[in-house]
Amino acid sequence: MEPSSLSGLPAGVGEALEAEGVAELYPPQEAAVEAGVTDGESLVAAVPTASGKTLIAELAMLSSIERGGKALYIVPLRALASEKKAEFERWEEFDVTVGVSTGNYDSDGEWLASRDIIVATSEKVDSLIRNGAPWIDDLTCVVSDEVHLVDDSHRGPTLEVTLAKLRKVNPGLQTVALSATVGNADVIADWLDAELVESDWRPIELHTGVHFGNAINFDDGSQREVPVERGEDQTARLVADALDTEEDGQGGSSLVFVNSRRNAESSARKLTDVTGPRLTGDERDRLRELAEEIRGVSDTDTSEDLADAVEEGSAFHHAGLASEHRSLVEDAFRDRLIKCVSATPTLAAGVNTPARRVIVRDWRRYDGEFGGMKPLDVLEVHQMCGRAGRPGLDPYGEAVLLANNADTREELFERYVWAEAEPVRSKLAAEPALRTHVLATVASGFAATRDGLLSFLDNTLYATQTDDEGRLAAVTDTVLDYLEVNGFVERDRDGGSEGLAATGIGHTVSRLYLDPMSAAEILDGLRTVADDGSGPVGSADADGEFVAADDPTADADDPGFTTYTRAGEDEPDDPASEGPASAGDAAPAVTPLGLYHLVSRTPDTYELYLKSGDREEYTEVCYEREAELLGDTPSEYEDVRFEDWLAALKTGRLLEDWANEVDEDRIAERYGVGPGDIRGKVDTAEWLLRAAETLARDVEGIDGDTVVQVREARKRLEYGVREELLDLAGVRNVGRKRARRLYEAGIESRADLREADKAVVLGALRGRERTAERILENAGREDPSLDGVDPDSSASAAATAGADADGDGDGQASLGDFG
Template identity: 40%
Template sequence: MELREQLQKLGYDSLNPLQEQAVAEGLLSEERIVVSAPTASGKTLLALLSILTPRMKKKAVYVVPLRALASEKHAEFKQALEPFGFSVGISTGDLDSSSEQLAAYDVVVVTSEKMDSLLRHGAPWIKDVGLAVVDEVHVLNDESRGATLEIVITKLLGLGCNLLCLSATIPNAFELAKWLDARLIFSTYRPTPLKLGVCDGKHVYFDSGKIEAEDEHDLVRLALSEKQGAQALVFVYTRRNAEALADELRKTTRGFLSAEEKWECAELAERALKALGQPTSQCRALSDCLKDGVAFHHAGICTRQRELIEKGFKKERCVKAIVCTTTLAMGIDYPASWVIVRDLKRFNGAFSEFIPALEVAQITGRAGRPRYDDKGVGILCCAPKDREEVIDRYVFGKPEDIYSKLSSEPVLRSHCLGLISSSDCNDFRSLFGFFERTFYAHQYGDISSLCGNVERVVELLKELDFVRQRGDSLVATPVGKRVAELYIDPLSAFQFIDF
């Protein structure tokens, strides 16, 4: 089937500039590709076209950082690929399983943790993977998720499958491509232009001037007043803040609901109340918010609640605003007319510090719905004393480079045990050889300090009796193998056993 026919069957009239560039630069012929482009620029279609290429006759895996994103992509891919005869499966939970039922699917959507678990369990169908698509690959820079993703990508390189990595716009994308020996496709294309403003509690400052706005109510009111059908996302730091602010915004959003939208919101609210059978306090809070055209969204809401919010915001568009945590910025498709970042600082355990410019770019990239808006508006909120720094850092500044997060010993404990228990590495030489193929090794060159950490971690695993050394060989004990399969931190597992 020719590309034009594939596009028509997928519901596209033509390729956008990024997609044209990607096809012209080898998307459908190169074995390894890194695409670095802004949020909402059309990278998902590149993944679909790669899966549909005639040369891709084996299974494909699509790796994402979050369960919510996996659920969204699974639904999207089922709709897009089943007309082509492709079956699409999903696996995000139960890390103690090789999930052999996934062998029946042509395309499998997984989280990076689940992919690592499947590799540890030696799932027999893994050998049939011909293409791995890694979405949000810039998550390599994330303190909590980056190391696992790096291990997974290093293992996928060893499988010899084709690799397509999709990333936000990052300055050192070339470094990522060089590590993977991949072709880099770099673009700054956005389907709608982005207009950034900074609100200091008195005014919003744009390039073109300033307008009065004191708080979130004023900003949401401005967003929804701009045009008929406008919608807003408000990003905050914590779940509690998301729920509290959504409740406060009810009196603002209810004034923008038509009679029909009020009826649609009432129906959503009733269903949200019954989402878990027996209503919880969260169910009641979400139901109250939905009645007035606003919702909250964070990692603690259940799948049924998430589906109702998505229906109200994306399909019926009666939900005018969502107050959310930054999990919504990780690739989940919730575009809005305006995106308001209320919390630009985050507590790091000692003091509050500004969040990375890359994260802010990901968040504000949600602004501007191609089908509805001729521009997107991103608003960054701060104290008056921080206004100039915020402008320098986020409006005129560039996103940070991404760096490997593989070197810390707590991270290495689990992954060294996983490598040994799955027989990927059976002595220090093969362990060091594995880490020589990582992004860490590519970035820093000298991995002597990393190898020193690996040695200390293996000695600890031997003390815990999760690993034993026989001559030069390293072998996981039955308990050590089980700990690795259960995806438990070895120190925590030892404490459980000792208890």
């Protein structure tokens, strides 16, 4: 089928596709057209990666727009949002406009409403629905990319509920779901009332095989000799083999999947022996430049190690890297400059980074819940293998699993090569998921009664595939109890069907996109500042499930029997809850650490891993600074939550260090994290503190002064500075480093910048004239020009004595009069 023969698309689109080189639709695309994607039919396309799924989505969206509609494209990752946007922007010449909305990158709401295609993450869509984005009910077509992720226990339920809501708001909505090949695509199609297109067809052949001994055995029966001498590294030989096999005059790149960050780093270092000697002089030069760029991103060991490897044509890729690191590596790999990337699963599901040869070195990964090394899901391995074969560059792709004995080889064939991906299963009926979504569903008016709620939930994948009717209702009831006890919903049990309504604070929590348990924890923590009450009602255990306050061992899977009491109501043994605190027993002061610890122990923050020795170290810190921690410290010996408390304390200290201007490399070393982790933690904490500020204002019984403390703690995280630099760091182009230097030179505030001796400013900024001029301009100085000014060299030395310069010297003067 030729693109130009398609009907229903904007005029010229078919021809444009042919001009792009799409002479014929791929078979799955043709099947999709036959199933009616261009006529507004809903469709589930379960086809391999890189077999033209995106075009199916484009056909659906473009035809929908041609009929006067509006399309939404839901992606699983923020990084994919920009990738898709760039892809869709080629339709702008046909007057099809594209907008993006993610937590990172947001076009403003009104502008978004005028776009024809909107790309967003599932969480963002959920949030937009909660906040009543006006264009939601104008949608005529929604595409859900990688729908098989509904299987993910953490994020899957959001996608599931969001799709259900979109379809509820908009009954005629065309739903196009793109999925990897999974065991039960028919069930997904059933759920979405959609046609099903299922296919294994790929535009580039994929050979999957297992290497053991001296050869790779492929699934088609063929063999490739890759001898490995004793003591030689299997992976290295396979990478070398791919590089030495020229197609199109170039050797093939490899992608090595390993099971931990450390392995990724050490693998990259080792493979440097393979890639380095095969580089051309020109490549070396370009790689050296790239390495410099990488070093410039961050001055941590991680960054340094990456740069060292990259100079030799090898790289590693994992979530500890800063996002700039990641895209530098991805781009250089796509440009064939980097010959081999050793990666954790970040690269299996992320942006498009194909390689000639994919090597799945580790097929088991540590899983604490499982209690050991757990074999990867078939789906995950298939996704990794699917990265093999670069369209237009490779005649075929090769995916190789590694075995170190004959038995393992057979097992790998059985388990992965021949196996079908497992069926997708909804994870909705779990407390953490329902806690959030039940509240949001009630708060945004999708249900006003318990029956209404259950019937809404009946539109989810969970309902279509469960055989246990009662479970969802049972968990829902548990969650409703929790939400009621914490004051997020009100229940009216008088009528025939129990009435449900979100309270004011419940609405706020829903709109802020907080896990209700996070909100409860934060509110409780902030309240202790005022009245030192007892703990929250039901507290998070390691999984974010909640357990009854009076029975920490309650089985969360058996929700029927837990009961809850309002905080402080009947806990006679707790002396703290008896009567008001005596006059001498002043409320504890709020410190940044207290707040950082508070948000870090919330289920919305990932826990840092406690290494050996950390337990002792942080137990000590915990006792030293117990007065600062908000809420009651669990007992070291009796309470299972103590471990989590310490992990949160570790995170809290990391944040405190950041706000105390500790260098990035120091923090990375001290906490055993990468630059990407630091940014991630700081971001999350910033977000939660902002939410905390809103909550604190919205709710009674929290001191206004506390709100100010929360804001300051947040701002200090935002800029990564101590209190006295807040004003300076707010000036554009002034970060934590420059602010500190200016301050040491006696320039302590924005006002000082406007008045100060230019020579001093220039000296503090180490003679960078352009930078200094920009900063002066940004600070609002009338005459920012630095022509003919010589830097004052004494200003670059730490001159604390110069602090008596003109200006008020109060670095935080502007803090209170905001908002």
